[in-house]
Amino acid sequence: MEIEAVTASYRRWAPVYDATFGAFTRRGRRLAVDQVNGRTGSVLEVGVGTGLALPWYAPHLAVTGVDYSTEMLGKARAKVEALGLGNVALQQMDARALTFPDASFDTVVAMHVISVVPEPEKVVAEMARVCRPGGEVLVLGHFLHKTGALGFLGRRMAPLADKLGWHPDFPKAPVLSCSRLELVEEVPSPPFGMFTRLRLRRCKDPEASSAAARS
Numbered sequence: 510m511e512i513e514a515v516t517a518s519y520r521r522w523a524p525v526y527d528a529t530f531g532a533f534t535r536r537g538r539r540l541a542v543d544q545v546n547g548r549t550g551s552v553l554e555v556g557v558g559t560g561l562a563l564p565w566y567a568p569h570l571a572v573t574g575v576d577y578s579t580e581m582l583g584k585a586r587a588k589v590e591a592l593g594l595g596n597v598a599l600q601q602m603d604a605r606a607l608t609f610p611d612a613s614f615d616t617v618v619a620m621h622v623i624s625v626v627p628e629p630e631k632v633v634a635e636m637a638r639v640c641r642p643g644g645e646v647l648v649l650g651h652f653l654h655k656t657g658a659l660g661f662l663g664r665r666m667a668p669l670a671d672k673l674g675w676h677p678d679f680p681k682a683p684v685l686s687c688s689r690l691e692l693v694e695e696v697p698s699p700p701f702g703m704f705t706r707l708r709l710r711r712c713k714d715p716e717a718s719s720a721a722a723r724s
Contacts, residue, residue: 523578527559537706538565539565552570554574563594572598575602576602604632689711690711690712
């Protein structure tokens with residue numbers, strides 16, 4: 510999906526997102542944030558959108574949210590201001606080229622983003638880069654079910670990706686193939702197990718491990 514299609518899609522979605530797709534995915538997002546709240550330090554939410562999840566993050570976490578869509582980010586900023594979320598900072602940014610230094614965050618989260626963005630492998634690589642070694646990357650989204658009714662539905666809906674704003678037939682490979690990340694946990698997510706939550710650990714870079722061994 511090209512960035513122009515993504516931008517146009519979320520310009521259309523922004524006014525109604527919370528009451529439509531946001532409501533449909535609310536429970537799964539809440540469970541994902543509950544998992545993050547068991548951690549400490551800094552959190553980056555990539556594709557923060559309208560900021561649906563921002564009020565749920567525990568106050569002991571320093572949360573940064575980024576999004577490419579001006580319209581969606583405007584909704585998120587309004588939530589932060591209205592709710593007085595002093596632990597949250599927001600920035601407009603392309604997830605394919607995050608401007609943060611390496612190892613900037615203890616946890617990196619992407620909810621319903623990876624199947625939307627152009628060049629998802631670049632986005633996952635950037636998420637891994639800005640996560641500290643030993644930290645966690647949490648990805649929640651829709652991935653293609655190979656069998657059953659959900660698999661059939663995903664394949665039938667695939668041609669509508671640009672209008673939907675996400676790929677119903679998106680594979681897990683762009684996430685699981687990142688060499689800096691290892692899968693720790695894979696959990697079906699509500700509603701109806703339609704979505705999947707992937708918890709991954711940021712590995713130490715091989716070159717860093719080799720340098721340490723030589724010293």
